[in-house]
Amino acid sequence: MITVSYDITGLDEIAKLIIAKTTHKTLLFNGEMGAGKTTLIKSICDFLGVEDTVSSPTFSLVNEYEGDNSIIYHFDFYRIEDEDEAYAIGFEEYEYNGDHLFIEWSERIPNLIPEESHCINIIIEENGLRTLQID
Numbered sequence: 001m002i003t004v005s006y007d008i009t010g011l012d013e014i015a016k017l018i019i020a021k022t023t024h025k026t027l028l029f030n031g032e033m034g035a036g037k038t039t040l041i042k043s044i045c046d047f048l049g050v051e052d053t054v055s056s057p058t059f060s061l062v063n064e065y066e067g068d069n070s071i072i073y074h075f076d077f078y079r080i081e082d083e084d085e086a087y088a089i090g091f092e093e094y095e096y097n098g099d100h101l102f103i104e105w106s107e108r109i110p111n112l113i114p115e116e117s118h119c120i121n122i123i124i125e126e127n128g129l130r131t132l133q134i135d
Helices: 008-021 037-047 083-088
Strands: 002-006 026-030 062-066 071-076 100-104 117-124 130-134
Touching (some): 002 008, 008 037, 008 130, 037 071, 037 117
Parallel strands (some): 026 117, 071 100
Antiparallel strands (some): 002 130
C-alpha cells in the first residue's frame, strides 16, 4: 500500500504517482462526497492525453474520453439504487475491452468489481489536506 498526503497544488504529482504505481487499468476511487475524486480523475486524464472536458458522470453513469493511446471510461455510481442499474448500462462489457475504467462509488457495485483493479482511497483530513492510499 502507498500512502501520501497532498493539497490541491500537488494534484499533478499525485496523478503522476498513480499512473506510475498502478499496474491495472481499473481504478476504484473511494472517498466521501467532496473528497476530490472527480478532480483527481481529471488530472489523471490530462496525463493520459485527454483533451475533452472531464466531468462527473453522476446522471449519465458513464463518460467516455479519448486519450493518447486508449479510451477511458469514467463511471459514477453514486445515484444507483442497486447493481441492476450497472448491468442495464452494460457495465460488464466495459470490463473486458482492455481500456481504462475509473470508477467512483465502486462500493455500490461490490459484485461487479474486476479482480484486477486498484483501490484509491481519499480521506479528507481536519487541516484540509487529503490522504491518498493506493492498494
